[in-house]
Amino acid sequence: MARVLEFKLPxxxxxxxxxxxxxxxxEVGDVVTVDQPVVEVETAKAMVExxxxxxxxxxxxxxxxxxxxxxxxxLLTVAVGSMEPAPGxxxxxxxxxxxxxxxxxxxxxxxxxxxxxxxxxxxxxxxVPVAPAPAPAPVAPAPAPAPxPAPVAPAPAxxxxxxDPQGPVAVISPLVRKLARQHGLDLRLVAGTGRDxxxxxxxxxxxxxxxxxxxxxxxxxxxxxxxxxxAEAERIALRGVRGAVAEKLSRSRREIPDATCWVxxxxxxxxxxxxxxxxxxxxxxxxxxxxxxxxxxxARFPELNSTVDTEAREIVRLPGIHLGFxxxxxxxxxxxxxxxxxxxxxxxxxxxxxxxxxxxxxGKLTPAQLTGGTFTLNNYGVFGVxxxxxxxxxxxxxxxxxxxxxxxxxVHGGELAVRQVVQLSLTFDHRVCDGGTAGGFLRYVxxxxxxxAVLLRTL
Numbered sequence: 001m002a003r004v005l006e007f008k009l010p011x012x013x014x015x016x017x018x019x020x021x022x023x024x025x026x027e028v029g030d031v032v033t034v035d036q037p038v039v040e041v042e043t044a045k046a047m048v049e050x051x052x053x054x055x056x057x058x059x060x061x062x063x064x065x066x067x068x069x070x071x072x073x074x075l076l077t078v079a080v081g082s083m084e085p086a087p088g089x090x091x092x093x094x095x096x097x098x099x100x101x102x103x104x105x106x107x108x109x110x111x112x113x114x115x116x117x118x119x120x121x122x123x124x125x126x127x128v129p130v131a132p133a134p135a136p137a138p139v140a141p142a143p144a145p146a147p148x149p150a151p152v153a154p155a156p157a158x159x160x161x162x163x164d165p166q167g168p169v170a171v172i173s174p175l176v177r178k179l180a181r182q183h184g185l186d187l188r189l190v191a192g193t194g195r196d197x198x199x200x201x202x203x204x205x206x207x208x209x210x211x212x213x214x215x216x217x218x219x220x221x222x223x224x225x226x227x228x229x230x231a232e233a234e235r236i237a238l239r240g241v242r243g244a245v246a247e248k249l250s251r252s253r254r255e256i257p258d259a260t261c262w263v264x265x266x267x268x269x270x271x272x273x274x275x276x277x278x279x280x281x282x283x284x285x286x287x288x289x290x291x292x293x294x295x296x297x298x299a300r301f302p303e304l305n306s307t308v309d310t311e312a313r314e315i316v317r318l319p320g321i322h323l324g325f326x327x328x329x330x331x332x333x334x335x336x337x338x339x340x341x342x343x344x345x346x347x348x349x350x351x352x353x354x355x356x357x358x359x360x361x362x363g364k365l366t367p368a369q370l371t372g373g374t375f376t377l378n379n380y381g382v383f384g385v386x387x388x389x390x391x392x393x394x395x396x397x398x399x400x401x402x403x404x405x406x407x408x409x410x411v412h413g414g415e416l417a418v419r420q421v422v423q424l425s426l427t428f429d430h431r432v433c434d435g436g437t438a439g440g441f442l443r444y445v446x447x448x449x450x451x452x453a454v455l456l457r458t459l
Contacts (some may be wrong), residue, residue: 288350
């Protein structure tokens with residue numbers, strides 16, 4: 001006898017209370033195996049495929065694509081127990097599952113156990129015998145009804161870029177696909193501006209605007225311009241990544257009495273050291289060098305690698321350095337975390353930054369990779385700006401901001417020269433330290449930028 005078990009939306013990471021259903025991976029009637037992904041959801045931190053801990057037949061789904069569910073809400077129900085497969089279907093038992101109960105023998109924590117997804121199969125209902133109906137009396141044939149008018153499809157977006165409509169669609173992000181589906185846009189007609197022709201969210205939004213403008217022109221009255229329609233303000237829901245960022249920044253401003261100090265530094269020697277490293281070994285990024293400098297500075301000024309426990313009214317100095325770095329993606333600003341950065345050298349930090357950045361751009365970061373940071377490095381110089389006063393990434397105690405490195409007149413060796421100059425800014429929680437500590441930290445970072453050999457004292 002089959003039992004019907006309810007699978008609820010699990011807690012997918014620290015502080016997450018809800019998730020939006022992006023795409024169902026199974027339908028009612030499908031047979032699922034233990035730990036098979038059944039739905040793709042978007043949290044405020046990442047896109048996640050959620051595995052089901054039960055094996056059996058899906059009897060119900062809760063929530064349509066685009067719906068937002070709280071943690072603990074039912075996702076689907078599964079009939080667990082022995083059942084006869086339809087002819088031609090092959091049953092498969094996943095490793096680690098209880099064959100009698102159809103329930104995972106592993107612990108589901110956020111993402112499940114990582115077992116490979118099995119091929120979907122559907123239980124076909126057994127045919128029900130029906131008694132033959134008596135032959136009906138002959139009647140005159142009725143006239144055939146007139147065929148209904150053919151539906152008129154909305155005009156597709158006109159894309160002038162040379163795109164092969166029969167070729168493959170160069171798009172990775174499920175969010176981009178969802179946006180195109182919502183607006184009836186054929187992605188094969190969209191030219192991607194990303195790397196290797198990748199279709200970005202901005203490409204889809206541009207195509208949607210073009211289609212809207214064309215429809216508006218086609219609907220304009222022929223006789224006379226008529227009164228101008230009142231322009232409507234665009235409203236954007238604060239949800240998903242944008243909502244999470246808004247809430248975190250607002251909380252940081254409400255709870256943290258922050259202060260900012262900054263300094264200009266001559267980065268000429270740092271850039272020369274980087275060029276020498278890259279000439280003799282694996283490529284090292286400027287961000288990796290700055291990250292290694294930060295770990296050395298935090299070792300000297302541990303007050304800034306801390307958090308404030310407001311309930312206990314205590315400053316908690318953290319033993320390890322988990323270095324977050326700001327990364328801009330299609331989904332918005334995210335902060336991946338390099339775990340145990342204090343145990344890594346420059347090459348190791350650089351390799352981890354590269355790995356996490358690629359995962360962020362592909363939308364594959366897990367909640368665990370986006371939480372638990374103790375200090376954040378924000379390189380806003382990539383946007384072509386010189387300086388900023390960053391907002392602290394709550395509940396951390398400080399953030400180092402780095403502007404662009406550019407040639408400027410600078411007094412060097414008593415003479416005016418053209419040097420590579422960068423502005424460094426430190427925003428810190430004034431509860432964990434005073435200005436002397438913050439200034440000492442920033443001055444040490446600047447000294448390492450100007451004279452990389454200073455780092456040798458602490459290595």
